[in-house]
Amino acid sequence: MLKPEEGVKILLEHLGEDVTRPGVVETPKRFVKALWELTRGLREPPPEVVFFPMEYDAEPGPVVIENISAVSLCEHHLLPIFLSVSVAYVPGDGVPGLSKVIRLVKWAAARPIMQERFTQWLADLLMEKLKARAVAVRVCGVHMCSFIRGVRDEHHNMVTVAKRGDIDVKLRCRRPPLCK
Incomplete structure (x- = not known):
């Protein structure tokens, strides 16, 4: 079976890169390590x-x-999506720790996604894990697949929203900070 690093090396060669060049020799290993981290969820x-x-x-x-x-x-191009996620919830019997909510959102995002589906899944996940009576989620994303290729539009934001239960709140989210 082919090791992931060998597959990346084959891809680089296919693209015309000299994989023996000093700056590229370790790239397959670094690329696999980066993808491993980005998909830890x-x-x-x-x-x-x-x-x-x-x-x-x-x-x-x-x-x-x-x-x-x-x-x-x-999930279509394996290019980064920079997200800014806003969450509102009505607590159930207890209040979850703030850092745990943030960690849960970051964990949920650490995988290939389609933003529309991700936002709905995140709302369901937060309802369950926070034991909330209601949840609202707003996800603002800058997709590198349309930022650096295709339409090459660096000014777009994609915004998706999901609500579960009875919650009346207006959520904002700013353009993800990595892309200002």
Whole structure:
């Protein structure tokens, strides 16, 4: 069976690159390592979510976390997608730790995605893992497949939204910071 590094070397040769050139000799190994990191969500379990008790009797309103930066890959071209994700949720019996919500979003993005489907899946995942009564998700993405090839439009944002349960909140997300 062909090792991933050997496949990358064959691809580079196919593209016309001299794979013996000093600057390229280690590229297959580095490329495979980078893809391994960018797709860790396919292999790692989701982060555990820690909950803190509600210490008051009032009904909590939505909790909003805006502009979580994440990187994904386009499942059609394996080129990066820079994401800015905003999440709102109505807590259930406990409040999840803030860092755990952010880690969960970053873990979920670490795989090849189609943004429309990813946003819906992320809303379902957050409902389950946060034990929330309601969730809203807004994902803003800059897709390198249309930024650097195809239409070559560096000014676009793709925005997708999903809601689960009864939640009334307006989410914003800014253009992903890696592409300003």
